[in-house]
Amino acid sequence: MSNPKVLAIILAGGEGKRLMPLTEDRAKPAVPFGGHYRLIDFALSNVVNSGYNRVIVLTQYKSHSLDRHIATAWHMSNILGNYVAPVPAQQRTGKHWYMGSADAIYQSLNIINDEDPDYVLIIGADNIYRMDFSQMIDTHIASGFPATVAGIRQPLSLSSSFGVIEADESGKITAFREKPTDAVGLPDAPDQILASMGNYVFTTDALLDAMAQDAKNEESNHDMGGDIVPFFVERGEAGCYDFIKNEIPGSTPRDRDYWRDVGTIDAYFEASMDLIAVHPIFNLYNPGWPIMTTTDGRMPPAKFVYGDDSRMGHAIDSFVSNGVIISGARCVHSILSPGVRLNSWSHVSDSVLMNGVVLARRARVDRAILDKNVYVGEGVSIGVDLEEDRRRGFTVSPGGITVVPKGWRVEN
Template sequence: MAEPKVLSIVLAGGEGKRLMPLTADRAKPAVPFGGTYRLIDFALSNMVNSNLTKVAVLTQYKSHSLDRHISITWRMSTLLGNYVTPVPAQQRRGPHWFQGSADAIYQSMNLINDENPDYIVVFGADNIYRMDVRQMLDAHIDSGLAASVAAIRVPRSEASAFGIIDAGSDRVIERFLEKPSDPPGLPDSPDESFASMGNYIFSRKQFVEMLEFDGQNADSKHDMGGNIIPAFVAQRECAVYDFTENQVPGATEKDRNYWRDVGTIDAYFDAHMDLISVVPEFNLYNQRWPILTQQPQLPGAKFTLHSTAESSIVTNGCIISGGDVDHSVLSPGVRVEDHASVDRCVVMHNSRIGRNCVVRNAILDKNVVVPDGVHVGIDREADEARGFHISDNGVTVVPKNTKVEQV
């Protein structure tokens, strides 16, 4: 049997309002994560590791840093016809920007026409997980249906926070429910429900026909999860793919089937804390299924006399000069000075934490300067007086290029 032709589309045009102020100057998929990565690197690594090497990334809002990152980092072999390419909104269907995730693909139909694939993979750009997409593709082909939706198992008691899939034992989706008050259980596990991961695979002919139909519907919101998938469900042409069946090489028992939506500040912060436990919830050190990115050309991290770093990720170019770092993630070029204390923090590129500073439960965006003796994340009123955002769980966020004032 001939190898099927596959085009992968990564939807990276969202504003990411709930991640403000981290998205004040960048698209959500371009937000740094885990020290050296950006959020989009996880979806793209899954594609490339799955040998899906024709990838279009649809961008829209504040996309400059995202486009630059993709162009510089994700260079594929043109000799073999492989590519990862950013595709901005081009108004091919008229003088308007993308009206929704389905409209983004509808307006980019030239990509499908040019590549002429048998199957189209449509994934989101900003979740943290590992997945062998080929296994889902094989399951989709075996189903014989037009569409497949990847799903994670969540406790039924928590399922009202998700888009929920109601499917029978044959895996054909009966209903697609948005945050239902009484979520259905699974046939093999009544106390669990299937929650959509926002990852889809389509057979080309039926998908194009559905996009064309939806594009002409003035009442549609032109959303993948809100319109396209329910339309396939109504035709009984949509299957669920159980993420727990996906087997990724090198996965540990603890991080197998790990998936996190990092759409809020607290979820983003908690996902970082998952990286740094002794046995991490998500293991960045799996060399059999690596998360790929462009690494800055900097020397290794340096620790001077009396410096400490425990349960932390300290990346290249960092200098800990007599300070203490605990349960934190430090991006390249960060400097922590003498007698400074950094605990449960995410500190991004080239930030500086001065002598005798205390920084707790905080996210410092790029190029932040905390002058000598200043405290962050200690006094909520002081942080609010500085105009900093404080999350529901008490995480202080210091915006990019800020010099923190003493109050």
């Protein structure tokens, strides 16, 4: 079929409990990432770069900053009928919020009916990667299966975090288990599994039929990975699209298979550091597949100035966003979001500082994530003595990353 009609649905309602305290006040897809992006910009950029301009974003928890971001960054011209529309829980099926991810889609079925697409692309909102979904949809059409699940190899040790796919040589999925604790490795790689990326393509009629049956099933949790995918697999009607086949213009051998679930503080931190690696592990400087967002047009450019004692303000191996001022301070291997201020003799290394963070003189921050508008007082150290950090009420991740919640003032 040339130019099939595709509706993209982005599931953006997850709570992101494991990312606390970054999700204390905002939905996980709205968590800032990489300086001036938010996590959802990656999913949305992938959809739009794939050529699909009709997109609904299903929101739920604490969606205010997510809605505002979509409205400002992703406002599309209506001339061609394009849109990115946030859709809150509709309560069309009862007075409850969404139960599982499939219920979220069920409550929004009227949009699918109105849009009447040939295919529905359903993806998560909180992974960092590049993917051309048109290649997945071509595979879906060629296979004749009504459902296609994107798969990527992951370590066996992570199998309880993923849907685990078993597929035959033709690409037909023969078994699918959501987050099993007893998965076994692949025949050719015993320490790996084929994991679902949480990205699905459905032929519309088949999806509507599966949704109707799932809604009636009282045993179902109404979850895409737990219920809808198994529904198709049990009938022998699901195919697997191997992510390794996806070609992105301008990608390098180093970043071509990059895909990260940033569900935990440690994973979020590692993915942030991947952006600023000298030879990027995930290259944001690839114009062939731009990751898009909007920036605050009121912010002036970043500025580096001499501080007291003519001390040079400088940054290396770092992202420095608009509105940042580095005055006689040193920034190494870190991400500074818009409006960050580093004052004389302060020092930040291996850290992520979100919008409006201020380090007063002689402050020191190492291996830490400071949420928006945190103020670090004169001479205060964060991320240096982890016991002290815990005592002050900060979160310290299993990997030893200190997280300071939004707006906290930290003084000695």
